Amino acid sequence: MISRYLAGQLPAKESDAFERALSEQPDLCNETDHVLRFKEGLARLHERGELDVLLQTPIPRRWLPYATAAITVIVALGTLLWFQVSIRAPVVLALSPNEIPTRGHETTSILGSYMLARTRGGAPGAEVKAPQVPGAIELRVLPSGLSPDVNYRVRVSRLGGSANGTIIGQIDTGSAGPDGYVRIYLDSQQLMPGDYEVLLTPSANNMATAEGDRFVIRVR
Amino acid sequence: MDAQAGIEATDSTSKSGRPQVNLRNMAGLKAQLTRVTGSTDLASDLLQDAVVTALQKLRAGEITDPTHLDGYVYRVALNHLRNYRRKDRAHAGYSEGVGDLVDATDSSRPAENLEAEQWARLAKKLLQEVSPARDRELLVRFYLHEECKEELCRAFGLTELHFNRVIYRARDRFRELLRRRGLGKSDFFSTAGILILAGLSLSAYGIISI
Numbered sequence: 001m002i003s004r005y006l007a008g009q010l011p012a013k014e015s016d017a018f019e020r021a022l023s024e025q026p027d028l029c030n031e032t033d034h035v036l037r038f039k040e041g042l043a044r045l046h047e048r049g050e051l052d053v054l055l056q057t058p059i060p061r062r063w064l065p066y067a068t069a070a071i072t073v074i075v076a077l078g079t080l081l082w083f084q085v086s087i088r089a090p091v092v093l094a095l096s097p098n099e100i101p102t103r104g105h106e107t108t109s110i111l112g113s114y115m116l117a118r119t120r121g122g123a124p125g126a127e128v129k130a131p132q133v134p135g136a137i138e139l140r141v142l143p144s145g146l147s148p149d150v151n152y153r154v155r156v157s158r159l160g161g162s163a164n165g166t167i168i169g170q171i172d173t174g175s176a177g178p179d180g181y182v183r184i185y186l187d188s189q190q191l192m193p194g195d196y197e198v199l200l201t202p203s204a205n206n207m208a209t210a211e212g213d214r215f216v217i218r219v220r
Numbered sequence: 221m222d223a224q225a226g227i228e229a230t231d232s233t234s235k236s237g238r239p240q241v242n243l244r245n246m247a248g249l250k251a252q253l254t255r256v257t258g259s260t261d262l263a264s265d266l267l268q269d270a271v272v273t274a275l276q277k278l279r280a281g282e283i284t285d286p287t288h289l290d291g292y293v294y295r296v297a298l299n300h301l302r303n304y305r306r307k308d309r310a311h312a313g314y315s316e317g318v319g320d321l322v323d324a325t326d327s328s329r330p331a332e333n334l335e336a337e338q339w340a341r342l343a344k345k346l347l348q349e350v351s352p353a354r355d356r357e358l359l360v361r362f363y364l365h366e367e368c369k370e371e372l373c374r375a376f377g378l379t380e381l382h383f384n385r386v387i388y389r390a391r392d393r394f395r396e397l398l399r400r401r402g403l404g405k406s407d408f409f410s411t412a413g414i415l416i417l418a419g420l421s422l423s424a425y426g427i428i429s430i
Contacts, residue, residue, distance in 0.1 A: 003362060004368075006301075006302075006366075007366035007368070008306070009366075022291055022294055023283075023288050023291040023292045023294075023295050024288055025291065026290070026291060028291075029294040031391075031395075032248075032249075032298070033246060033247065033249055034248065034391065034394060034395050035248070035391065036248030036249050036251065036252050037247065037248035037251070037336075037339045037394075038339065038346075038363060038390075038394050039248075039252065039363050039364065040251040040252060040255065040336055040339055040340075041336070041339035041340040041341075041343030041344070042343050042359075042360060042364040043255065043364060044336060044343075045340050046364060050344065051360060051364075054348065055356055055360065056353075
């Protein structure tokens with residue numbers, strides 16, 4: 001009503017009634033003056049060119065900082081959880097028996113040690129006994145190249161069945177030890193009975209200098 | 221009684237039993253008068269004229285209840301504003317409401333400017349709080365450009381109820397912001413001065429005591 005009166009939008013009858021009310025109602029005068037102040041405030045903003053900005057700029061929501069904080073916390077917790085899951089992910093292949101996690105044991109015992117070496121004639125490989133107790137199975141792989149300067153990579157994958165070709169672990173081992181063997185350790189509890197391919201290859205930098213060796217182990 | 225106290229007195233009757241002008245805050249009205257006339261002095265004159273007119277009406281017995289004297293002053297002054305705006309529309313091709321009127325920022329009245337600048341800050345704060353953007357535009361088009369309610373409802377696809385709600389909330393919030401800044405019923409010293417002068421000049425009539 002006040003704004004319409006001020007804008008001259010009220011019919012004559014209502015306008016007269018408003019003016020009469022102005023004389024009799026102190027609060028209406030106050031209200032009218034508040035509207036006039038708001039109009040003056042807007043007019044000043046308009047003159048300074050601030051109104052266009054105010055009308056176009058998306059107004060930051062009051063809840064936005066809280067939502068941002070909540071999202072940050074969720075992301076942080078998610079990242080932490082992901083890392084913990086990653087850390088706890090089963091390690092099948094390791095360079096040291098102590099890298100294989102055991103529950104309630106400070107050190108990991110070596111349950112068996114097997115040598116893998118190319119032989120003339122028969123298929124290279126070994127039968128591995130993997131008891132379902134926590135521990136490590138040592139594989140000593142003899143590279144056919146016998147070059148001390150070559151760094152190796154070992155990859156273990158399933159053979160046969162529906163999981164044929166599934167890589168269960170891959171690790172850079174560095175060069176062979178002083179005895180000429182490359183040593184890796186398998187987690188006994190992660191090994192299911194079946195055949196596995198153990199592939200010893202020079203790491204990417206040494207591809208041209210040495211050949212790979214393929215072995216098959218049968219886990220029982 | 222000092223001049224300021226005389227203006228702020230809330231009793232409508234002085235100790236002598238004569239009616240007093242109980243000045244309400246007319247800061248917004250004076251600012252708009254200044255804007256529409258382009259002169260602070262002219263705005264002051266118009267306010268003074270409103271006081272004189274009201275006092276004459278009172279003397280002539282046309283104002284039956286002296287307690288309504290200040291409301292009557294406001295009414296007359298508001299009429300001056302509306303008359304000037306009508307004239308401005310007719311002669312200057314008025315199209316965009318008070319926002320396009322002459323610049324009323326008169327640096328010779330720093331106190332008045334300061335107060336008006338505070339209103340601008342509060343209006344800005346209010347707009348920053350209003351969401352969605354459509355409601356901000358609605359307020360500007362209604363209050364500043366004085367577009368009519370029906371047109372705005374049509375343009376924004378709003379019901380009258382929704383429109384009223386936006387306007388009511390904005391007005392309520394602005395009132396609250398004024399109150400918090402102590403500007404809700406602040407006194408406008410220049411207006412007080414006008415009334416003092418008017419009172420002095422009319423005290424001879426015996427209808428006002430200062």
